[in-house]
Amino acid sequence: MTTSPSARAERLVNLVLCLLSTRQYLSAERIRATVPGYSDVASDEAFFRMFERDKSELRELGVPLETGRSTLAEPVDGYRIARGDYELPDIDLAPDEATAVALAARLWDSPALAGAARTALQKLRAAGIAVDPDAASAVQPRLRAAEKAFAPLLAASRAGRVVTFTHRSNPTAEARTRTVEPWGVVSWRGRWYLVGHDRDREDVRCFRLSRIGDDVRAVGPRGAVTPPPGVDLVALVAASAGPPPPTGRARIRLTPGRAEGLRRGAHPDPQGDPDVVEIDLSRVDTAARWVAGHGPDAVVLEPPELRKAVVALLRGSLDPAPEHAASAP
Numbered sequence: 596m597t598t599s600p601s602a603r604a605e606r607l608v609n610l611v612l613c614l615l616s617t618r619q620y621l622s623a624e625r626i627r628a629t630v631p632g633y634s635d636v637a638s639d640e641a642f643f644r645m646f647e648r649d650k651s652e653l654r655e656l657g658v659p660l661e662t663g664r665s666t667l668a669e670p671v672d673g674y675r676i677a678r679g680d681y682e683l684p685d686i687d688l689a690p691d692e693a694t695a696v697a698l699a700a701r702l703w704d705s706p707a708l709a710g711a712a713r714t715a716l717q718k719l720r721a722a723g724i725a726v727d728p729d730a731a732s733a734v735q736p737r738l739r740a741a742e743k744a745f746a747p748l749l750a751a752s753r754a755g756r757v758v759t760f761t762h763r764s765n766p767t768a769e770a771r772t773r774t775v776e777p778w779g780v781v782s783w784r785g786r787w788y789l790v791g792h793d794r795d796r797e798d799v800r801c802f803r804l805s806r807i808g809d810d811v812r813a814v815g816p817r818g819a820v821t822p823p824p825g826v827d828l829v830a831l832v833a834a835s836a837g838p839p840p841p842t843g844r845a846r847i848r849l850t851p852g853r854a855e856g857l858r859r860g861a862h863p864d865p866q867g868d869p870d871v872v873e874i875d876l877s878r879v880d881t882a883a884r885w886v887a888g889h890g891p892d893a894v895v896l897e898p899p900e901l902r903k904a905v906v907a908l909l910r911g912s913l914d915p916a917p918e919h920a921a922s923a924p
Contacts, residue, residue, distance in 0.1 A: 602753060606632030607649055611658060611676065619665045620673030650674070742804040745780065747811040748789050752777035754813070755820040757794075761808035770808060775800070778822035783832040790828045791820075801835040844873040845882060846896040853892040857885070871896070879904050 609630045614621065627633040627642055636642040653660050659677045744760065751758045758777055761770040776792040786803055793800040822828075849857060849870050861872035876882055876898070883904035886893045890909070895902035 602632065606630065607652065610649055611653065614660070614674060614676040617675065620661075620663050620669070620675050622669075622671050622673045626674065742787060742807070743809050744789075744804045744807040744811045745787060747813065748777060748804070748807075749780045751811075751813040752779050752789075752791070752820075755818040756813040757815045757820060758811055758813050760811040762802055763806045766806070773800075773802070775802070776820040778820070778826060779828045780804070781828045781832055783829065783836060788832045788835075790831050799831060801832045843876055843898075845876045845886075845898060845901045847872050847874060847886060848894045848896055849889075850892040854889045857889055857893055876901065883908055 609632060610626070613626065613630050621629070623643070623646055626646070627636075633642060633645070636645060650660060661675050661677055662672050663675075664672055748758060748760075756777075757774065759772060759774050762773050763770050774794040775789065776794065777789055778791045780787060780789055782788075786805065789802045789804060789807070791800065792798070844862065846864070847857065847861065849872060851870050857874075858872060861874045864871035864873065874882060874885070879901055882901055886895060886901070887905045887908040893905075895905050
């Protein structure tokens with residue numbers, strides 16, 4: 596049985612939420628009947644293999660998984676997570692750190708992925724298991740995605756159904772209809788991508804969701820699409836997206852007494868030169884526009900790719916507009 600990375604991650608979150616929500620030890624069979632993602636496993640052997648892998652992964656992640664029995668009458672050992680060992684102590688954050696955490700928290704907020712976790716809690720209560728009402732605050736399995744294509748593509752990939760949609764290869768390109776066998780939806784560098792087999796091109800393709808239209812449609816029967824065994828969706832997206840952007844800092848020499856805006860937003864030169872500053876470099880295009888806006892008062896010392904981008908912007912600003920060029924003598 597092949598499980599997509601998103602389905603495995605969702606199952607692990609559901610398992611953690613289930614084991615956090617009760618102080619009883621839950622047997623493997625009760626977990627199988629309660630946690631979404633286990634009930635559709637074909638055989639006992641396959642379930643126990645999956646459950647053993649999940650337990651190992653949780654322990655590798657540092658989740659304090661306990662084994663024991665709620666009473667002496669219990670025939671087999673069960674499992675739970677020690678809330679006291681799992682929860683973080685009080686953390687003091689600086690204002691900028693708190694802002695970063697708040698922005699990161701906004702990422703996790705999507706009914707498409709939270710519904711199954713709520714179902715796990717409902718099943719626990721229906722089975723007569725005491726559920727801690729505060730457990731939901733300990734784990735919040737939600738994921739935000741602004742693109743309208745996210746929910747239907749995620750649903751199609753989980754159901755194993757072929758999808759059709761319109762897609763633009765770049766923001767200005769003509770939209771074309773694509774037919775894809777979806778393997779999964781993954782996040783990479785803050786963007787969402789669909790990975791799958793493109794039937795039109797007979798090849799593996801990665802599609803940025805922000806360039807997919809609102810016309811996603813699932814076609815054909817459920818279970819018709821199965822991802823290749825062991826496929827790494829994140830690696831496919833990483834290879835498709837190209838090398839990571841340069842990181843670190845850029846060094847800029849400024850005209851004495853000029854470029855005050857750049858001075859205020861930059862770091863001082865570690866070597867003590869009052870007219871050399873350093874700026875954080877995460878995106879060359881953004882940094883290039885900032886530096887080029889100061890004209891001859893800001894000269895990039897390094898890295899070369901930023902210097903090249905600034906020079907290109909400055910040269911572009913000197914080129915005459917086409918209508919002026921046509922009438923020039």
